[in-house]
Amino acid sequence: TEPARILACTWTSTKFTHRAQPGTVLLRVFIGGPRSEQHVALDGTILTGRGVTSLRSEGGVYTLGLDDGTQLEADAVVLATPAYASAALLQAGHPLLADKLSAIRYVSTATVSLGYNASDFEHPLNGFGFVIARTEPSRILACTWTSTKFTHRARPGTVLLRVFIGGPRSEQHVTLDDQALVALAREELQRIMGITAEPMVARVFRWFRSNPQYDVGHLDRVDEIEALCPPGLILTGSAYRGVGLPDCIHQGQLAAQRVIERRAESTAQ
Ligand SMILES: Cc1cc2nc3c(=O)[nH]c(=O)nc-3n(C[C@H](O)[C@H](O)[C@H](O)COP(=O)(O)OP(=O)(O)OC[C@H]3O[C@@H](n4cnc5c(N)ncnc54)[C@H](O)[C@@H]3O)c2cc1C
Structure with a gap:
C-alpha cells in the first residue's frame, strides 16, 4: 500500500557482516517487481520460464x-x-x-566447491588458482581459489576452492556420484597443493553440454x-x-x- 518506488532494502553489512569491510556500510535496494516494473531499465515484455x-x-x-x-x-x-x-x-x-x-561440439564439466578453515592451510593462496596443462597426468582441469578471487564469497578465516573436473579430457568423470567427485577433487588437491584437511563444506554442481569447443x-x-x-x-x-x-x-x-x-x-x- 506504500507509494514507494523501491520494493525493499537489505542492510547487507548487518545481515552478512563479511560482505563489507569494517567501518563501511552496504545497503542493497530492490527495484522493479510487479509494483514498479517501469523502473527496471529494460522495457518491453520479458517472458521467463518458457522454452x-x-x-x-x-x-x-x-x-x-x-x-x-x-x-x-x-x-x-x-x-x-x-x-x-x-x-x-x-x-x-x-x-x-x-x-x-x-x-x-560441446562437453560437460562438474565443479566441486570445498570450504575449509584458513588455519588448515599452509599455502598462502596468493593467486587466483591454477589451470592444468593438457600434458599433465591430472584428473582435474583447474582449481579456482575462489575466496582469493572473490573475497566476499567466504567469511574471514575461511577458504573456498572450486575444482573443475571433466571437460574434453575426462568427461566420463562428470557422471560419477557426488561422493566420488569430492574424493577425486580432494585426492588431486592433496597431490598438487598438499591439502589434507577435511572440508567443512563440499558441494558438487554438474554442467552438462555447457562448454562449446x-x-x-x-x-x-x-x-x-x-x-x-x-x-x-x-x-x-x-x-x-x-x-x-x-x-x-x-x-x-x-x-x-x-x-x-x-x-x-x-x-x-
Ligand atoms: C562451470 C563453468 C564455469 C565457468 N566459469 C567462468 C568464469 O569464471 N569466467 C567466465 O568469464 N566464464 C566462465 N564460464 C563460461 C561462461 O559462464 C559461459 O560461456 C557463458 O555463461 C555462456 O553464456 P550463454 O548466454 O552463451 O549461454 P548459457 O548461459 O548456456 O545460456 C543459454 C540459455 O539458453 C536457454 N535455452 C536453451 N534452449 C532453449 C529453448 N529451446 N528455449 C528457450 N531457452 C533455451 C538455456 O536454458 C540457457 O539459459 C564458465 C562456464 C562453466 C560451464
Missing part, C-alpha cells in the same frame, strides 16, 4: 512456438541458445545452417554459419566468438545493435 519449441519464417516474419502452446510473431529473432538447441529450432526451415550449428576451423565455421542466417535471424552466445562472460556480453551487445539496424531497415522500406 521455444519451434521457429519458422514466412514473408520476413518469424513465428516462435512456445512450450505453453502460445505463439509469438517477430521481425527479428536473436537465438542466444546453445548451438545444438539453435540447430534443433532451425532444422526444419534451414537444414544446412542447422547442420553447421550441430557441428559445434572451438575446434580447428571454428572461426571459419562461424563465418559460414553467419552467412547462412536469413535476414533478421541473429545468433549469439558462447558458441561463436568467445566463451568468457565479457565475450558473451560483447556479443549480446552486437546482437542488440543488429536488431536495431534491422528495425531501422524495416521502417525505411
